[in-house]
Every structure is written in structure tokens, then in C-alpha cells.
Amino acid sequence: MGSQQYYRPNAFAGRSFSSYTAGPSTPTIGLSSAATQGTASASGTATPDYFQHAHSRSHSLPSSADVVSSPVAEGWKGGSGVVAEVDEESQREKVAAMEEHQRRFAEARDGLIAAIDDTSEVLTSLRQFNGERWIVHYPAIDRRPDNPERPSPRRAQSVAPRKEGGKVEEGSVHATPLHPGMMRCSTEAPHHSNSMPVSPTQCATPNTIQEEEGETREQEHHASAVATADDQSEMSVLRLDLKLGAAGNNPQALVRSLEKSSVAQLLDERMTSSIRQLDSLRERISDTQSKVLVTGDLNAGKSTFVNALMRRKLMPVDQQPCTTVFCEVLDAEQINEGREEVHKINPGMSYDVQNANTYTRHTLEDVEGIVAEAEDVDPQDAPLLKCYCHDTRSTQESLLRNGIVDIALIDAPGLNRDSLKTTALFARQEQIDVVVFVVSAENHFTLSAKEFLWNASNDKAYIFIVVNKFDQIRNKEKCRRLVLEQIKQLSPRTYEDAEELVHFVDSSRVMGGESEGDSSPIGTPMEGQKVAGDTLATSATATAAPSFSQLEACLRDFVLQRREKSKLMPAQTYLLRLLSDIDFLASTNLQVANGELEEARRLLEAARPALAKCQAAHAKMEHLLEGEEDTVTANVAKDAQEKLSGAVELIAQGRTASPSVTLPAYPGFFGALDYAAEVRDAFLRSLAMAVGEAEEVARGATTQGVARIREMGEAHLPTDVERSGRVFFPEKMFTKRLARGSVAGLGLGADITEARMSDVFDLPHYIHIVTKGDGEEDDVKDSKRTVEEEVGLISGLSLGVGALTLFGGKAYGAKSALGAILNFSNLVANPTVRKWAPTVVAVATAGFVVYVIHDLPNSIPRNVGRSMKKELAGSVASGGKKGVSSTTNRQALTVAPSSALTVASPPLPSFSTQHSERLSREVRKVLRMAGWDLQERFRVALAERKGQVDRLEGQERRSVEAIEWFGITGEKVRVVRGRVREVRIA
Numbered sequence: 001m002g003s004q005q006y007y008r009p010n011a012f013a014g015r016s017f018s019s020y021t022a023g024p025s026t027p028t029i030g031l032s033s034a035a036t037q038g039t040a041s042a043s044g045t046a047t048p049d050y051f052q053h054a055h056s057r058s059h060s061l062p063s064s065a066d067v068v069s070s071p072v073a074e075g076w077k078g079g080s081g082v083v084a085e086v087d088e089e090s091q092r093e094k095v096a097a098m099e100e101h102q103r104r105f106a107e108a109r110d111g112l113i114a115a116i117d118d119t120s121e122v123l124t125s126l127r128q129f130n131g132e133r134w135i136v137h138y139p140a141i142d143r144r145p146d147n148p149e150r151p152s153p154r155r156a157q158s159v160a161p162r163k164e165g166g167k168v169e170e171g172s173v174h175a176t177p178l179h180p181g182m183m184r185c186s187t188e189a190p191h192h193s194n195s196m197p198v199s200p201t202q203c204a205t206p207n208t209i210q211e212e213e214g215e216t217r218e219q220e221h222h223a224s225a226v227a228t229a230d231d232q233s234e235m236s237v238l239r240l241d242l243k244l245g246a247a248g249n250n251p252q253a254l255v256r257s258l259e260k261s262s263v264a265q266l267l268d269e270r271m272t273s274s275i276r277q278l279d280s281l282r283e284r285i286s287d288t289q290s291k292v293l294v295t296g297d298l299n300a301g302k303s304t305f306v307n308a309l310m311r312r313k314l315m316p317v318d319q320q321p322c323t324t325v326f327c328e329v330l331d332a333e334q335i336n337e338g339r340e341e342v343h344k345i346n347p348g349m350s351y352d353v354q355n356a357n358t359y360t361r362h363t364l365e366d367v368e369g370i371v372a373e374a375e376d377v378d379p380q381d382a383p384l385l386k387c388y389c390h391d392t393r394s395t396q397e398s399l400l401r402n403g404i405v406d407i408a409l410i411d412a413p414g415l416n417r418d419s420l421k422t423t424a425l426f427a428r429q430e431q432i433d434v435v436v437f438v439v440s441a442e443n444h445f446t447l448s449a450k451e452f453l454w455n456a457s458n459d460k461a462y463i464f465i466v467v468n469k470f471d472q473i474r475n476k477e478k479c480r481r482l483v484l485e486q487i488k489q490l491s492p493r494t495y496e497d498a499e500e501l502v503h504f505v506d507s508s509r510v511m512g513g514e515s516e517g518d519s520s521p522i523g524t525p526m527e528g529q530k531v532a533g534d535t536l537a538t539s540a541t542a543t544a545a546p547s548f549s550q551l552e553a554c555l556r557d558f559v560l561q562r563r564e565k566s567k568l569m570p571a572q573t574y575l576l577r578l579l580s581d582i583d584f585l586a587s588t589n590l591q592v593a594n595g596e597l598e599e600a601r602r603l604l605e606a607a608r609p610a611l612a613k614c615q616a617a618h619a620k621m622e623h624l625l626e627g628e629e630d631t632v633t634a635n636v637a638k639d640a641q642e643k644l645s646g647a648v649e650l651i652a653q654g655r656t657a658s659p660s661v662t663l664p665a666y667p668g669f670f671g672a673l674d675y676a677a678e679v680r681d682a683f684l685r686s687l688a689m690a691v692g693e694a695e696e697v698a699r700g701a702t703t704q705g706v707a708r709i710r711e712m713g714e715a716h717l718p719t720d721v722e723r724s725g726r727v728f729f730p731e732k733m734f735t736k737r738l739a740r741g742s743v744a745g746l747g748l749g750a751d752i753t754e755a756r757m758s759d760v761f762d763l764p765h766y767i768h769i770v771t772k773g774d775g776e777e778d779d780v781k782d783s784k785r786t787v788e789e790e791v792g793l794i795s796g797l798s799l800g801v802g803a804l805t806l807f808g809g810k811a812y813g814a815k816s817a818l819g820a821i822l823n824f825s826n827l828v829a830n831p832t833v834r835k836w837a838p839t840v841v842a843v844a845t846a847g848f849v850v851y852v853i854h855d856l857p858n859s860i861p862r863n864v865g866r867s868m869k870k871e872l873a874g875s876v877a878s879g880g881k882k883g884v885s886s887t888t889n890r891q892a893l894t895v896a897p898s899s900a901l902t903v904a905s906p907p908l909p910s911f912s913t914q915h916s917e918r919l920s921r922e923v924r925k926v927l928r929m930a931g932w933d934l935q936e937r938f939r940v941a942l943a944e945r946k947g948q949v950d951r952l953e954g955q956e957r958r959s960v961e962a963i964e965w966f967g968i969t970g971e972k973v974r975v976v977r978g979r980v981r982e983v984r985i986a
């Protein structure tokens, strides 16, 4: 066996690691037996250098106990010098193997620590990615059978597919060969973390073949644990524990029913707890200390056993149950700067040896008092003691100072109903590497013991069992058989390794043979022991019986081997499971992201052109709408203007604006004024008819406009956009005319219907005819003439006629009057005329009056028409005197009472302009509404398309990012996973 070979646990099985030097300060080969030491010195093969280049805590040759207990050594005992040389060679090999073992342990530990750090980093960034940039998909969502588009990502992508019989299929990327045995192991995953590779057979028969078999078995054992951790068909560490409500039986259904964000939130919590777990694993594997919990039935001799291991009386021993505290025995030399003392942890404090506030100091002698004080305390509140003491034995013999690892021995209270739970909880703590169960050979296993063992073996698989007080048993074989049978039931694994793990001893004998209690004070080193630093001189009383020495040797092996198993393997198993989960998550999410990217790009191929098309259609439609609105409105306005202007012209000529309205019959001279009123009414009705006709034309034009807008919608709106269901009712248009209460809603004042004298005798008109000789009037001048002026003209003309008769008279109106005077003067200058003038004038006047009266049926409509035309023409200037037309509704609102003759008023549009504006306004309103409806549909369609494109672009961006992220992460995880898988735990 060369120094390069891997450490093989079974090579040491049945023997011991119990021979180590005290460290670099004592670089001698610490042979414990004087004879062996002598041989080693004589041969001169043990050089100090050998240990110095290796480990600070190097190991040496086995102790005498080893030699005595080893079957090989038994055969060599008392042999020749050749035998001694072989022995020396064998020890050297052991040392070399142990060094290699330590090196490999450190390598494995460092590898796992690095993997823990990497995994923690990956998890942290996954959490961050989950929260900020991507909702991590939980595999159960995507592996639904009803979604064939998303095939289930194969969990075992990096695990060898298995065929019938456990053979590995070709193309497997898994390096570890799988075998039928693995299937069984797979179902017992929890135990593997504590699995003990040493078989009883190998312990008893250390031949080469069996060692090799043992090695193979060990490798397989480890491989199976690794494969089990790797070969998860479901999520394990990051598995969501979904057991809620009706869907509790079907977590996948529950996952699907939950929002993805809720699942991601649950996953985030799971990842957070995994990060915490990684931290604690890191702490645990970095911790150089191993904890050994000594527990068992009441009065079984636990304290005696601890004292025996320490070779000094530390814990109080009594025939009555007495231990009520958890007392952790530690090496003062290594941990407490060589000071022997007891730290009683203050309740509720987390112990820190550097922080004196977390504990109170006591002496070793105080332990008995503390234990006595705590007798009535609830086990849950049992004090925790840290008991620092020297173990003055050599590293070859001492469990505490073994030269490799710091060990803490914990003396726990005896199991009874009250303390069972507390101790069971304590035993399950991850920090506990080994449980040593002390049972009295006299009582075997009590109910509490069975319950504890049953539970503990689930968690720890292997329990170290000390059957104490064996000296009290007469029929030892029977006792041994019965106890082993019980162990077989309670902890099968322990039973399998019974030779290593079950020891029948008499602890009290180690302590000087005082099985009925020792009266020596607590803390007293045993006879033959000296204080720390002194060379050990083992006395006859301090030498344990062979069976106890063998127990110690096995316990040391067990603890040291367990240390590696219990510290590293859970970390490796956990890491592999976690990394497998992350890898699974990464590949699932990679698939999902690829699917989403593909989907986003496929949909974008259609969505982007659809958006562009919609935008273009919208722009075009806006332009068309504007044109349509303007065209229809302008046409309507023009038509109305023409129609109504024509109507007003007809009225001005004394004709009705509509053929369907006829003038009333003339009632005679005495009814002339009433006739004028009826004519006015008829004209107004005809005007209303004309307005109605203009409105009808506008309705038609609007209906056509609305239809064209609808057609525009049909032509340009995307096909998937719902069309407007609005129905246009043209008859609802123009229900309101200009002013309520005005005549026929024409926006005219009520006084327009009232007849006036000028309707009957339009003197200014007559004067105009007389003076100008034509029937036309100066509209502008007339329009400026006020009511008062007209009244003056009428009276002036009457008076003028009188004056013509009387050749005298008063002043009469302006220009016409002056013209008359001039004509009259010319006539008067002629003597013939002067002679006949009165007669001629009288006849002419009479004839004129007769003519006027006779022409009234014709002149009244004309007078009324002219008058109305003026009123309908509107005002053309502002700030002028208010005319008759000021009585229109609009002017009535803006012009002050008649007393205010000069007011600033806006120009009043004509009747036809008002109505054409009104019509065009309403038409524009209707068309705008129709257009607005279409615009709104376009707006919604555009927003939808824009939103869809934005969403898809976001999905595309996120998917690309996720693909990159999960690709890199998956790769990283696989690398870390490969590294973890390669870690070989001895």
C-alpha cells in the first residue's frame, strides 16, 4: 500500500486511529508502548521531519491498546525483531495513509466550501433575477401534460438513464456507474448522510481481497449517495410544499391555479431559506469541532463513562439519578487557553467564549453544586455547561486531545418522560456528529431508550452503544445476545456494525474500580495522572481494561470517520440536490424563455406591420374625414345661403318665398292694415318653408356624409375592430331653430308680424318715385333711415301735398322737398301754368290718391316685402342708429332699449347667413360626431396594437435576457455540480 493510495476506512477498521503525536511541538513518533517505542528508536526510522511537513496535528504509531486489540497484533505479540520491523513498517503506512486521508478531507472540505459559496452566489442572483427581471417559472407549471407545446424538461438530463436491471444506457453523461443496490439506497436518502461504510466482516477479516471489496463497496456507497442526490425526478430542496385546500392532493394543479408571481414569491422564500441552510452548512463544515452526545437511561452510568473517557472525575456520579444539565466537556488546552473552568451559559444567550457576558465562570468543583441546583428544573430549561479541562493523556490515548479534531463530549441528562423530548431534539441537531448511547447491562433498554433509539437511528443511522455495568452480569453471553437482538430491532445499521459500535464494558473499573460511587472530589485527576504538560505516566489503576480500551479505540475511529461523513456528506448531498434543482429551474426557464422569445418574435412579425398599417390608415382617414366634413358643410352653407337669399328676394318683390304659400285675399281699403299683417304672416310662413327646404337638403347631405364616413371606417378600420353600431337619425337634426318663441323659429322678433302704416302707404317710396323717377330705392340710405325719420317723411309728404295746394307751408323733407320746390318755382314762373296750376295740382293730387288707393292690393305686399327684406338683411355697420331690424332676436340681446340710440353692436348677419351658418354648424357637428366615433375606434385599435407590440417587445427583451442569464447560470451550475460530484468523501 503506497502513500499515494486513497484512504480506505476499512484499512483501519478493527484497529484504531488512536496513535497521534501531540502536534508539531513534539515531533516524535509517539509510541505508547515502551517496547514499540524502543524498537522505533532503535531502528531510527522515525524522523521528526516526516511529521513536520505533513500536518500540524500529525499522527503516530498505534497505542498499546491498539496492539493488544488488533488481531494481527495479537499474533505478533512477543515476536522477533523481524516482526517489530514489519510492525514499524505497518505503522508508517498507517501514518502515511492517515496523512493522505487528512489531506483529502481538507481538499474535499475546501472544494465543498467553494461550491457552497458559488451556489450561494447563484441562488442570490437567481433571487434577484426572479424579483427584478423575470418571473421564474416553477417546473410544475410547465410540465403539465395538457401542454404538448412545452415538453417537460427531463430532470435526469445529466443523470444516467437506467435500463432494466440498473444498467446504464449508452451516451450517459453520468460518470458514476449505477447498480441495483443503488435503487435501495435511493429510497433511504436521509440515512446516507450518516452512513457508516465499515462492515463487521471487514473489521474482523482484514485481508487484502476483503479490503478491496470494502473499498469498492464504500465507493459504491458514496456513489449511490451522490447519485441519489443528483437523480431527482422532482424538485427536492426548492420544492414548494403546496398543500392547501382542495388542491392539496395535487400540488401541480395548485401551482397552476396560483398566479405565476405567487409561485415565484414562494420560490423566493424557498431560495432564501436555502441560502440560510448553505450558510449553516458552510459553518458546519468549516467547524473543526466534532460533538459527541452521551445519553442513555437514567443511572445507566453516563457520567461514569464520561469520567472514564477523561480519566478523571468531572461529572458527579450517584446511585440516584442526578444529571440534570447538558455538560459539554472540552479540551482546555486548545480552546480555553489552558484554563480549567466551567462556563455556565446565561439563559437565552448565544454562547461565545470570547464574550464573558454570555456565560458565568465557575470552577470544575462547582459542577456538582450546579447539577444539584438544577435538579428540579424543567429539562427544557436545563442549564448548559461548557466544561474546560485538561486531558493529560497522550494524543494516542485521549479522545478529547486526539491531535486531529477538537471533540466535545456532551453529558446529557438521563432519559425519562420529561427529558426524552429535549434530549431527542438535542441529538437531532446537526452539530451532533455522534450519539453514544449508554445502557445498563442490568436493565437493557427501557421504553424511553427504545423510543429515543428508534428516532435517533432514523436521523443518525449509526449509534455508538455502550452496554455499561457489564461486570454485574453473571451470564454475560446471554446478556450480550439479548442486547444485540434488541439493537437489531432498534437500529439495524448499528447492529450490522455491532463489533465496532456495540461495547460491553465496566466504566466504573476505569475509574479505579469503584463501581459503587467514587468519593474523590470532582475534577480530581486520577491517580497516576499529572497536570497538563507533564509526561503521562500511566499507572496500573489508570489503565483501562482491554474491553474499554477497545471501546475507546473504536470510538475514536468512529468519531473521526463520522466527522467526515457527518460534516461533508450532508453538505455534498444538499449541494447536489440544490444544484440539481437550480439546474432544473435554469433549463426549465431556458426552455420557457426560448418558447417565449419564439412566440414574441412570431407574433411581432404580424403585430408590427399591423400597427404600421393601422397608423397609416388612421392618418389617411383623418385627412379624408377633414375633407369630407369641410366639403359637406361648405355645400350645405352655400345651398342654404342661395336658397334663403332667393326667398328673401321673392318676398321683396311682394311674392311668397314658396309656391305652396299664397297671399291672402285683399279685404278692401278699410282692411288694408290687417291685410298688411296677413301678408307679413304669409311671407313669414313661406320663409319658414324655404328654411325647412334648406334644412331638408342639409339632412340629405349629412346623411350622405355620414354614410361616406361609415364607408371610410369599413375601408380603413382593421378588420378585427368592432364597427360602430350607431344609427344616424337625420330627422333629429335641426329640431332647434334660431330662437325659441320667435316666429317659426326663424330667429325673428315677434314685431315682424305686426303691420305698420308704411306697409300700406310707403310715402318714402312714393317720394322716391316722384323725385327719382324710378321704382328703385337707395337701399343703403333707406336702411339707415330711422323710424322717426320715416314718421317725419310721412307727415312731411302730407303737409307737402297741402302746401302745394296752399303755396305755403312749412319745411318738408330734405332733398325731395327741395326738388319739389324747384320744380314748383319753375312752374310758377310760367303765367299759363300760374293760371291753371291750382286746378292741375288738385286733379293730379286726386288722381294720385285714387291711384294709390287702387293699387293697395299690389303695393301692400311689395311694401311689406321691401320692409321685411330690410329687416332680414341684418345690420351692416356697428355704432349706427338702431334700425327696425334691431328687433330681431339677436339684436334684442345686444342692443340697449330704444332710448339708447347709439350703441356699439356687432354687425348682424343677414337672415340667410344666420340660417346657412346654423345649418352648416349642425351638419359639421353631426359629421364630426360620426368622424369622432371612427377616430375613437382607431384610437382604441391603435392603442391595442401599440400595447401589443410594446408587450411583445418587452417579452422579447426579457426572454433574450433570460436566455442569456439562464444559459450562463445553467453552465455555471453544471460546472459547480460537476465539482461537487467529484468530491470524494472517504
Ligand SMILES: Nc1nc2c(ncn2[C@@H]2O[C@H](COP(=O)(O)OP(=O)(O)OP(=O)(O)O)[C@@H](O)[C@H]2O)c(=O)[nH]1
Binding pocket: 297, 298, 299, 300, 301, 302, 303, 304, 305, 316, 317, 318, 319, 320, 321, 322, 323, 324, 412, 413, 414, 415, 468, 469, 470, 471, 472, 505, 506, 507, 508, 509, 514, 515, 516, 517, 518
Ligand atoms: N458496577 C458498575 N457500576 C457502575 C458502572 N457505571 C456506573 N456505575 C454506577 O452506577 C451509578 C450511576 O452512575 P452515574 O454515572 O451517575 O449514572 P448516570 O447515567 O450518569 O446517572 P444520571 O445522569 O443521573 O441518569 C453510580 O453509583 C455508579 O458508580 C459500571 O460500569 N459498573
